[in-house]
Amino acid sequence: MINFFFVQMLAESSLLAISLILLMKFLGNFKVKKLTLEILTFPLLVFALGFALRLTDQKELIDTGFFLTDYSSLFVYLLFAACLVLGQLKYWKIK
Numbered sequence: 001m002i003n004f005f006f007v008q009m010l011a012e013s014s015l016l017a018i019s020l021i022l023l024m025k026f027l028g029n030f031k032v033k034k035l036t037l038e039i040l041t042f043p044l045l046v047f048a049l050g051f052a053l054r055l056t057d058q059k060e061l062i063d064t065g066f067f068l069t070d071y072s073s074l075f076v077y078l079l080f081a082a083c084l085v086l087g088q089l090k091y092w093k094i095k
Contacts, residue, residue, distance in 0.1 A: 008055050016048040039079065047072035 020041055027037055050068025053061045 009052060012048060012052055012055075016044065019044060042081075043072040043075050046075070074083060 023041060024037060027040065037048070046068050050065045050070075050072065053065030053068065054063060056065075
């Protein structure tokens with residue numbers, strides 16, 4: 001019998017690895033700093049970890065998985081909002 005949890009984790013890990021490689025290659029063309037690359041890959045890693053926890057049969061781990069997937073979305077939102085605010089501050093300081 002096939003262990004479906006193992007197959008799900010293998011598929012998720014493969015997709016995560018491919019996504020990270022593509023993101024690093026794309027950002028490498030722009031010569032971004034290592035910190036920028038880490039900040040942009042962090043939500044992807046947190047989301048993948050949270051989704052993996054949601055595949056388990058234990059309620060506490062599933063709840064933690066939902067928290068991590070929601071947190072990754074919140075982190076992206078906060079990062080985007082911070083960039084907008086910092087961009088506006090820089091724009092109005094120049095004017």
